Amino acid sequence: MARVVGIDHLVIRVSNYERSKAFYGRLFEFLGFEVSDEYADAIGWTNGKTRFWIGQAETGARRKYRIGDVGFHHYAFQLRSRKDVDALQAFLEAQGVTIVDPAGEYYDDYYAVFFLDPDGMKLEGMKYGERLAQAARRKAAARRARPARR
Template identity: 40%
Template sequence: MSSHRGLLHHLIIRVTDARRSAAFYSPVFGYLGYELADSAFDDDYGYQDWKRWDHDTPHEISICQAERSLSDKGHFRGAVGHHDHLAFCAESREDVDRFYAEILVPLEREGLTTVEDPPCDCPEYAEGYYATFFLDPDGLKYEFVLNPNHIKKRRARLPS
């Protein structure tokens, strides 16, 4: 029996305009294996709930409209309470390349993302680290990454 203790249960991402952000997050989360579980949009509030059902544990990411009185504050990377960036695991280098070509390039053409770095090797992080870095419409930073060093480090921890 696997333990889910300590794994991410859900995450809520506040956005300026949920309808606009849905045009960004829908293809991104769809590619990553999430399914749209629920959504609603009206003049004052909007949200989307995205879930992964394939890991036998609740795993949900929601985008929710920021309170109107606070939406003009914007995102300040590095500020207390704001994430620096979120990284999602890729299956292979080809997966990173495909995500970039099929999802990020069209979103960037539509003005819904800024690609900070197309797929590239990042030896400054680790040997074999391969990633693309991109921003959502509000400037929240994301990464899609292959990091084979996790497997090496895990094996090194196991008793011989």
């Protein structure tokens, strides 16, 4: 049986290649990605683990994406910390990007910000499990600090 070991890359089609290339270029620079390859009508970025590509949509297919359309609902970038989520939101606000759901707790120990690309595709920066991991580290440190019983 074949087994998936990860998601190699995602490719999305955009209505205005140059506008989206500029948007994603700034976003990915902020997120620590570098250009992996570039062609006349497509560009890909990578951080060494994840790859994300954009390419020009076919002529006539230039309407904006609408949330609720068939296809991806959103794409989430897993960040290192809640502070990184807050930093991403500040960056997005400075860039004039549309924030649809501001940085906050959306599920138990799930902290995220949701925003739109130039075509209206929903993207997310998120951190899951930070409070749980901190509590586990505190508990382990407390166990190590206790004197041994005889």
